[in-house]
Amino acid sequence: MSDTPEIRLHHVPWSRSFRILWLLEELGLDYDIAWHDIRKGDMQEPGYKAKSPAGRAPALEIDDQVIFESGAITQYLAETFRLGALGRPPHAPERIAYLQWISYAETMAGVIEQLNINHVFLRDPSQASPVVIKLNTARLKGTLAGMEALLGDQEYLLPSGFSAADTMMGFNLFAAPYFVKLDAFPRLAAYKARIEARPAFRRAAARDGVQTFYDRDFYPVPGPVDKNVDKLKG
Amino acid sequence: MMRLHHVPQSRSMRILWLLNEIGAPFEVVSYPFDKTLRSAEFLTLSPAGRVPALEIEGERMFESGAIAEYLCERFPEAGLGRAPGSPDRMAWLTWLHFAETVTQHLAALTQQHLALREPAQRSPIVTQLEAARLGKCLAAIERRLSTPVENRDHLLTSGFSACDVAVGQAVYIARHFHRLDGFPELSAWYARITARPAFQASLPAPEARLYTRDFYPPLEETA
Numbered sequence: 001m002s003d004t005p006e007i008r009l010h011h012v013p014w015s016r017s018f019r020i021l022w023l024l025e026e027l028g029l030d031y032d033i034a035w036h037d038i039r040k041g042d043m044q045e046p047g048y049k050a051k052s053p054a055g056r057a058p059a060l061e062i063d064d065q066v067i068f069e070s071g072a073i074t075q076y077l078a079e080t081f082r083l084g085a086l087g088r089p090p091h092a093p094e095r096i097a098y099l100q101w102i103s104y105a106e107t108m109a110g111v112i113e114q115l116n117i118n119h120v121f122l123r124d125p126s127q128a129s130p131v132v133i134k135l136n137t138a139r140l141k142g143t144l145a146g147m148e149a150l151l152g153d154q155e156y157l158l159p160s161g162f163s164a165a166d167t168m169m170g171f172n173l174f175a176a177p178y179f180v181k182l183d184a185f186p187r188l189a190a191y192k193a194r195i196e197a198r199p200a201f202r203r204a205a206a207r208d209g210v211q212t213f214y215d216r217d218f219y220p221v222p223g224p225v226d227k228n229v230d231k232l233k234g
Numbered sequence: 235m236m237r238l239h240h241v242p243q244s245r246s247m248r249i250l251w252l253l254n255e256i257g258a259p260f261e262v263v264s265y266p267f268d269k270t271l272r273s274a275e276f277l278t279l280s281p282a283g284r285v286p287a288l289e290i291e292g293e294r295m296f297e298s299g300a301i302a303e304y305l306c307e308r309f310p311e312a313g314l315g316r317a318p319g320s321p322d323r324m325a326w327l328t329w330l331h332f333a334e335t336v337t338q339h340l341a342a343l344t345q346q347h348l349a350l351r352e353p354a355q356r357s358p359i360v361t362q363l364e365a366a367r368l369g370k371c372l373a374a375i376e377r378r379l380s381t382p383v384e385n386r387d388h389l390l391t392s393g394f395s396a397c398d399v400a401v402g403q404a405v406y407i408a409r410h411f412h413r414l415d416g417f418p419e420l421s422a423w424y425a426r427i428t429a430r431p432a433f434q435a436s437l438p439a440p441e442a443r444l445y446t447r448d449f450y451p452p453l454e455e456t457a
Contacts, residue, residue, distance in 0.1 A: 049374075049377070053373070053374035053375075053377045053378060054332070054335070054370050054371050054373075054374035055370060055374075056335070065324060067324050067327070067328055068328055068332075069327070069328050069331035069332055069335065070331075071299070071327075071331040071334070072324075072327035072328040072330070072331040072332075075327050076323070076324055076327055079318045080318075089318065090307040090317065090318070091307070095304065095307070096293055096295055096300070096304060099297070099299070099300035099303050099304055100295065100296060100297050100300040102299070102300065103297035103298070103299040103300040103334070104296075104297055104300075106299065106331070106334055107284070107297065110334075110338035110341065113338065114342055117360065117363070118357070118360070122359065122360075127357060127359045127360075128357060128360075129346075129350075129355060129356060129357035129360060130355075131350060131355040132345065132346070132350070132355075132357060132360065135345065135349075142283065
């Protein structure tokens with residue numbers, strides 16, 4: 001790889017690829033953006049699938065190489081640039097916590113994705129499953145509560161300070177409040193305000209643009225639902 | 235000794251397979267797929283009440299992706315990882331994380347077909363959509379294994395790795411929701427990696443199976 005690599009981010013606005021947009025800004029790297037629209041299906045073209053074989057975003061081109069999966073891109077960028085300052089290398093004291101947060105962000109994002117499908121992508125509300133919405137909303141609350149507890153009094157996810165684990169929360173903390181109000185999670189709300197105040201986050205948000213994915217501020221759980229739902233939470 | 239908290243046929247099977255490949259001593263605590271995982275005792279191990287959780291050298295870890303990476307770094311002699319700076323590092327990270335993308339579709343399908351017992355609670359369109367998205371993931375694996383010059387025996391050019399374990403275990407579950415017909419390279423790779431003794435040692439006892447049927451086809455609209 002050259003000293004000043006040519007970097008292109010394949011990006012869908014307000015999606016997981018925001019994590020990479022923000023991280024590129026934090027790392028101070030030059031890059032350009034290839035914009036994709038998930039509803040237009042342009043990522044299903046063979047040319048794009050040669051880069052990202054499942055037809056997903058983000059994918060990142062670095063010189064003549066391509067990497068996909070936001071967690072993989074995050075780890076790779078963090079360990080490769082700025083002398084690894086935003087990563088925590090193998091055998092570092094915070095290695096376990098660093099890896100856990102990266103995976104935890106993805107666990108949370110998977111739940112958010114199910115809520116996006118049921119609330120936003122299915123245009124006919126009768127196609128959605130109220131039970132699935134209720135279950136996944138409960139799971140999202142559970143992952144947010146886990147994060148609230150683990151955050152404690154820390155400014156960022158790791159005790160030693162800001163890292164690429166934080167940029168993995170970039171998509172999550174934008175999307176989660178559409179489904180679960182953050183009032184019950186004061187540390188999380190303060191953390192969200194703290195990361196949103198970072199200059200690199202603001203630059204990334206400005207490039208991402210004003211969101212048009214969600215057409216309302218909050219998507220409540222539809223009711224009433226079957227009283228047997230509580231039995232299913234195990 | 236390491237201790238793995240495990241639910242048969244869940245994500246923790248991935249860590250069980252990995253530990254079997256590594257060959258260091260460990261013990262397994264098995265749980266049923268139910269509310270036990272929400273108990274206060276288990277929540278101290280894994281804050282979201284999920285398996286796997288791993289106790290290792292006085293630490294408690296959760297999240298299968300994190301555990302897999304950590305074990306590869308802790309036991310480099312097993313050759314399952316690709317360290318930062320090594321030629322296959324980028325691909326290793328990509329395919330290890332890709333296993334989680336596949337698994338999220340499997341989780342959605344498992345929720346629909348197995349966890350929701352009342353037909354009225356299910357969403358046929360979600361089962362169709364998620365099975366189609368799973369198919370695209372299988373096609374991505376097929377594409378990866380079929381290179382223009384020479385087909386790969388494993389996901390990485392440098393040979394067997396934790397990627398084959400993680401994605402292979404996801405395909406083991408995926409077979410319950412999507413046929414492998416039409417993916418010849420994937421099928422050959424799957425046969426190759428599941429012939430390994432470490433995989434065979436990770437299979438559940440018949441009575442511990444979470445998936446009691448061999449195949450769960452997408453649901454049809456009933457209305």
